[in-house]
Amino acid sequence: MATSSKSMRSLSCWKQILRQTRAVRQQQFRTLNTTPISISRFPGPPPPGLSRPRASQQDVSNRQPKKMKVYPPPPSARAVCKDPIAAVTESQLGKLDPTRARTRLFTRSNLDAAKVGDILLVRTKNGDDFAGVCLNIRRSGIDTAILLRNNLTRVGVEMWYKIYSPNVEGIEVVQRREKRARRARLYYMRKPKHDVGSVENIVRQYQRQRAMLRSADVKSRDANSTKKKNNKRGSNK
Known part of the structure; x- marks a missing residue:
């Protein structure tokens, strides 16, 4: 029990000594802060334990603000492309x-444009041509589309x-509506009462007439070319 009492006394002594040293240090620090020290003597950061004195209002007013680099705002997308x-x-x-030929064929302002109820022939690069009655024209810019209806083997196909x-x-107008x-939208033509049926005969007749016109044009061109050749030969003689 004697040893424990001695150790307790020694700890209490150390606590008292630490308290006294803290009080002395705080007093010294206060006295150092109150003494005026010029900043010119310390060009760099102040030494430990010292703080720079506050600048007066005149010094603050004499200081010039640092210019910041200002970047212009980026151009808006609306100004570039409305x-x-x-x-x-x-x-x-x-x-x-x-050539804008297809655009003119389905514009509403064009009097000769294709309309619902006309028989149209669509020629594809794959060779699967399709002809039918136009039931609907969906005008939506690049996605403009047409709906054609025809009967194949007595079955309605759209x-x-x-x-x-x-x-x-290519797209051709075979026959126009009277x-x-x-x-x-002529969706009522899906009913048997208003169904036109197959349009193959009308398309064949249209193709024959077109072939005849082409042959007539070719013959007229050949005749004109032969006449020109004969005229040149006669002039050379």
Whole structure:
């Protein structure tokens, strides 16, 4: 028990000594801070235990603010391109339809444009041509498409074709409707009462007439070329 009492006394003594040293250090630190020291003597950071005195209002007013580099804002997309969808549509139409023949064929302002109820013939690069009555024309820019209906082996068949598709080689108007349709979509023609049926005979007749016109044009061209040759020969003689 004697040893424990001695150790307790020694700890209490050390606590008292530490408290006294802390008080002395705080007093010294306060006295050092109160003494005025010029900053010119310390060009670098102040020594430990010392703090720089606060600058007066006159010194603060004499200081010039540091100029910051200001970058201009980036150009807005609206200023560069006001209507990006229209610009993309025009660029795509220039690639897919450079002559704008298909665009004129389905524009509403064109009097000779294809309309619902007309019989259209779509020629594809694969060779699978399809003809039928136009039931609907969906005008939506590059995605403009037409719906054709025909009867194959007494079964009604409908096909959607995008007019600007690279697979579509050409679109021809085989026969126009006699009267203007009063509806934008002729879905009532799916019923047996209003179904036109197969249009193969009309398409064949159209192709024959076209072949005859082509042959007549070829004959007239040949006749004109022979006349020109004979005239040249006569002039040379």
